[in-house]
Amino acid sequence: MSAGQQDGNFKLNLNGQEVVWSGEPAASLADVIREQQGLTGTKIGCRTGECGACTVLLEGRPVVSCLIPAASVQGQQVETIEGLARLEEFQSLMAAMQENGGVQCGFCTPGVMVTTWAWLQNPALFNGDLGSALKNNLCRCTGYLGIIRSAEQVLAGRGAGV
């Protein structure tokens, strides 16, 4: 970490916990999450906001964390794949993804899961289907259909349960 004089201490609300990190305010949220907090579930595929591997939830909305300066999200809720994986309902999405072939190499998967999770919470947020919600998440392995089917299955299952 270079010790520029702008370095400082910043607060982050990460997966429901307040954490403090220090460094350059312009450091990307993805780097802070991975390097300072050791949460390597957030992946880096391009650093230019194109691949979606680094997707996290910011106040419940999926964002590409490689493009966000970490200091700019102080006081906001950030959730990563590690946080979501603890939730009970997330397990049903994980099971559906295995059953429907939604995962292969797994590199895009955390980002895909984060976006899919956000869509499941509020499909209307994306004015449209999951295909549109996933427009910022590239997957080179699965051909997407398994991912979409998994999410629809979870949504339908949840509807039936109500």
Next chain:
Amino acid sequence: MSELRKKSPADLSAKLAGETRYLHDLNFPGQLVGAIYRSPYAHARILSINVERAKQVEGVAAVLTADDLPSYKYGPTKFKDWNLLAKDRVLFIGDEIVAIAAETKEAAQRALELVEVEFEPLPGVFDPEDSLKPGAPLLHEDVESNKPMQVSVSRGDLEEGKRKAAVVKGGRYYSNRVYQGHLEPVGAIASWSDEEGITIWAPSHIPYRARETYAAGFGLPEDKVRIIVPPIGGSFGAKYVLKVHVIAAALAMAARRHVKIILDRYEDMITAHPRVPLTFDIEIGADEEGRFVYKELTVYADAGARVYWSPNVVSTVCTRADNIYHFGSVKSEGYLCYTNNSPTTCMRGFGNAEMLFAVESVIDEIALELNMDPAELRLKNIVHQGDTTLHGYRLDTCKLDECIEKVKELSGWHRRASLPPYRGLGLAVANHVSGFRAIDPRFDGSTAVIRLKQDGGIEVETGEIELGQGMSLTYARIASKILGIPEEAILVKSGDTGRYPFGIGTLASRSTVMGGNAVQKAAQSLAARLKELARETLGEAADFREGAAVLEGQTYSLSELASWYRARHAGEELEIKETYVPDTDLPDATYFGHPSPNYPFAAHVAEVEVDPDTGRTKVIGYWAVHDSGTIIHETMAKGQVLGAIAQGVGWVTMEDLLVKDGKVMNPSMMDYRMPGANDMPKAEVFFIQGKDPNGPLGAKSIGEVALDPVPGAIANAIAHATGKRGYALPLSAEKVWKSLQNT
């Protein structure tokens, strides 16, 4: 059994929960950051290199030039044209000249900026055909006329075929430079110790071959190089053997610290080793009944500046498709050409998919001329079960005819005549191998170790590599079926040349059949050994079945068997090693042979809609029918097919790594567009079940044959929709639009 749930690094639930640690997620205490100074010129003489100022930068631990390193010529194939770093000359933009290791990325960056290299630019050559012309700049002094390899194949009487031909179609086709598009960028971590030598953490799916190659580069014995393979975030051929692995190793040796190099996406793409671009001159002749009488081919392949796996791609181009039809006679000439473009290598489909794009296009042209249904024309000419193909492949199983019938039914092929304007249906077929003898003429089989653990779990070790295709799940299922125990009790381990049995690695679609047969054999031996163990311990009447020893209605679990074994064998674990040696024949000098234990087949239909105003193609429906023998893991197999469809949609309609004078023009994921979720058509995948006598549980391969027909099927659908044949991939909106304007 849930308490036995084993998690391999490739476990899907770990991937879904973000727990899987890829290369990027691994860090070692004291690890340095590596960086590479690369040539800005496509071809230049190096007049001087000055790294004195770079060495002064605070935090820089090592700066290496060619003068600091051994200068063996080495390479992954028989063409030895690699160096560790460039010495006198650079051959492409991105060629490696200086390597730097530093405490931080910033320090490495600053040092890179202070490297001074004086170049004398030289004229370059960028087109494979031009590179063969007299007077073209020579890339490697020891190779005459930029032609490291030439393939000549001929079978049957071509002249006779030509005389019999009533219809002849063909032309010049071109297949593009496709970027493998692995989501995880390329990288490596390396370390050095005097006792162990070099250790490289590299997501390579041919680690043993990589070990051999890299040892040669440093002049070290092979056992002084160890490759550890972390989970691979996608490769499709891009991560076999790479210079970045050896450069990390050189830095680690110099600095005596761990060195990690992760290319950023830009660096990955400007120095990418994409699919080998090919220029085909092809001609196929048929008699008036539509029976093929000859195929003639000349192909120029762009190897770029150095040979990776392109020679093997060219031999595949010149032969593989001849084993799917009875062409009567064939003649192929293939030229592998050096150019000052960045080196090219294999990508899923390995030359076969490219060739089939051309072949399947030409066949549709013949059907059109003969006014024959393209599916009928294919049915008339394809190979069948029991056939020996033109180049000697023995087809113990082949259900290609059934694939064609089924895909017609599923896709509603009869609609073809009555589709609205600018809608089209296209069909293409494909074959592939399940491993290939000539990949390593010394040996093409596989070895598996199977071990009974103290807790009653089973460990399987293989030299083949999981890269997301589902190998671990497949092997677990094979062992589970043989031993009669739940898959969850089986842990599949691989990816460490220091620990696991030797393997050729995962290429040529070999993991299911080669590695799977080894696992099947090892599991069978273990089952037999467990039966013996039960008898030794309990008496002659004891048996072993369904994962337990049984005597007089009493069952004894695997963990009890493990304890018995331990007690009798000085605390050792019961471990069995088996090698599967396939019954294959190395193709001879004329490329005749039986190179694979079995051969998968497929027939695909694509439906497209072309927007006449923009030329944009939307693939709106896709049907894929496969003969891959017994499908061992249906979800993963289906995933392979769907993923291949997406890759094919990208390949044909949008992807093109544009290179101008050796410079990559679109080195970002924004400018190199790959398919997203909304580019994916509705797709249906169907497996014609069967049992191949040479595959584990009857299986054949799926990984590459899933992609092979896709370019042809989509290209044929576009031609059907527009009435215009596209000859050069990708059939981008611009090209299709232009073709629609020249009526």
